[in-house]
Amino acid sequence: MKFNEEHGRAYLAKLRSLGIETRSIVVMQKGSLAFSHTAKPFSLEFVHPLYSVTKSFTSVAVGMLKKEGKLGLDEPWIAWFPEYKGAVADHLFLEVSIRHLLTMTLGQDKEPYVHNDDDWAMGVVGKEFAHKPGTVFFYNSMCSHLLSMLVQRVSGQKLSAFLSQRLFEPLGIKRWWWEEDRRGHSIGGYGLHLSTIDLARFGQCLLDGGYWKGKEVIPPAWVEDATRLQMQTQPFYPAESTEDRNGYGYQFWMCAGGGFRCSGLFGQLCYVRSKDSLVVACSSSTSGSKALLDPLYEVLDDEKSMNGVLPTADLTSLPLVDGAAHAGMSERRLVGRHNCLRNFGNFETVELKFFNAESPCACLTLTRDKQAFKVKAGYGRWLENTTGSAFVGELFPFATHSAEEDTRPSWTVAETFACYGWISPTTLEFSLRELDSTRCTFIRISVDGTYAVCELWAEGVLGGLSPTKYTIAAKL
Structure with missing residues (x-):
């Protein structure tokens, strides 16, 4: 299918009818801008928190180091951080590999609240395990943060500096920033702030197998492995009402409508569907990816679903307070x-x-x-x-x-x-x-x-x- 302005406006109308506040959307198809939208007071260029979309960027850094032969996915994380061995509360932590962190199969069944701690890693190292590493999916942002620490230990650079040179500069991304923990590690699970238009650039690079303007930026083999099914998630997300039950790659989600996505809290999304050569980047304020993706699937896969949904309201602004200017x-x-x-x-x-x-x-x-x-x-x-x-x-x-x-x-x-x-x-x-x-x-x-x-x-x-x-x- 060819995505055009009518598809974009129908998608926006569907989201608005569901009460979803969409701040900016960029749709790329076959490497060209197919549709863009922003609602006042926001713009396509404003830099906003990506939350867990950050995890996919962390994955890319690990893939770059793997290609250079500087780490192997089956190496234990603790091998790079021997200083934590004395603090390990459960011997199973010694078996946790880089691959387990990438696939969210650490083995613990609770995510520690570490945000007021000096050393975030201790929130994981000092906890008991519920499962053998590599056997059960449990979504845990600390897996991603341990990967950020790993990138810094292996490369000698913070994750933010590492990707600045190797990813952001080649893609022409100039305005971004990254939150850090108290020890100066880039927060691997949710710390990146980026614009919607630049998030679409990242998605386009992934769609093109890691290439940007004919030059390799992300290792193609890593793009292939990271964005395909590596771990089933249905036991963790058994309900039909969630988009997250379709499986997980290396810090990427598989999608019910085909393709893969990077997803962040409150409706931050980068969706890539190769069969249509499509990238959809979105910033919104909603709960879960399903609310954004179901209407998109309807527009992409069922032309009839667009009938009668073209917007009648002004979509150039977020909804204003509906009331009078004065009240006597x-x-x-x-x-x-x-x-x-x-x-x-x-x-x-x-x-x-x-x-x-x-x-x-x-x-x-x-x-x-x-x-x-x-x-x-x-x-x-x-x-x-x-x-x-x-x-x-x-x-x-x-x-x-x-x-x-x-x-x-x-x-x-x-x-x-x-x-x-x-x-x-x-x-x-x-x-x-x-x-x-x-x-x-x-x-x-x-x-x-x-x-x-x-x-x-x-x-x-x-x-x-x-x-x-x-x-x-x-x-x-």
């Missing part, structure tokens, strides 16, 4: 600074202002612990804020790691975009998005008698690691 009496009562009653989040005051300059906008200020969080929101448009992201991050941290040193480069800007609307005569809602996060933050303020009730909640964060909702009452 309720708006007048909310204007000003109000003291908060005692609350779980220790918020002290909430302040609201409304402006009618070139177009309506609202300004919300929340204070706690001598910090002030201000956000300006546009009505019917996303308004840019260059401050505020840090505060939102403190309220709803993704909580993936606690790096000793921030590896974010100086060219990145922590920008927040916001819009607002009165969704009822007494209820005001703000919607916030951040350029370098999948987090979607919402603030809803309702006038209830002599009080204002303010609710703050977030989507696109890991529940259980931090609060995902706050409720505050303030006296009017």
Whole structure:
């Protein structure tokens, strides 16, 4: 099939009808751009977290070292790290090979929470095993991180520096950054930040067998081995409702619709299907790959499924708050600074202002612990804020790691975009998005008698690691 603009818009319409927030999509076919889409306030070039898509990049680095004869897949990981032998809690760890890490068959049945630890490897080395290595699939990001440590030990370079020279530069990828653990290892399981257009370049290189513009970048034999079935995953994912039950390669997933994919949390995706010479790279904010792939399979494999789904809504922007710009009496009562009653989040005051300059906008200020969080929101448009992201991050941290040193480069800007609307005569809602996060933050303020009730909640964060909702009452 030939992918065209109509296919792309039908795919977007299907995703929008499912309530999936798609920020950017790039479709390559036969090496050429077939379709691209971005929704305000985002762009194809914005650098965003790939989460577990990172694992596939880690795999590529291992493959490069293997081709150079610097490591073998059946070598024990511990052979490269003898300093950990004395800390091994289960003798089975001594049998864990590089291949076992690549296929997620380590043998443990729990992923340790290591993000506040100084030495992440100890979270694996010091744990008991449930299975013999190589026998049972269990998805564990620490497998990928041990591989990152291995790349650094074997090559003498951090994984990020190793791939900068050997992968990113040849592909023309210039804007990216990589998070690190406290000991300076690139996080092998989820630390890479990259744009959607550059993720599509990576996918195209894989589709072409490791070649880019006629030159070998990734060893072709590694592309073949890493992207084919190496381990069954059905025992781990028995339900029909998951795309992850189709098998695993070397840090790549097999797909129900054919081909393979790199997948990251909250809808980060690079899907490669060789039978159509197709690469689909996507950044979104949703749960699981199945929600993105099922509509794509329909568009690719069933032309009839496109009937009646062409978009009627504006897809050039993420959904804005659907409401009025003003609310008369309720708006007048909310204007000003109000003291908060005692609350779980220790918020002290909430302040609201409304402006009618070139177009309506609202300004919300929340204070706690001598910090002030201000956000300006546009009505019917996303308004840019260059401050505020840090505060939102403190309220709803993704909580993936606690790096000793921030590896974010100086060219990145922590920008927040916001819009607002009165969704009822007494209820005001703000919607916030951040350029370098999948987090979607919402603030809803309702006038209830002599009080204002303010609710703050977030989507696109890991529940259980931090609060995902706050409720505050303030006296009017």
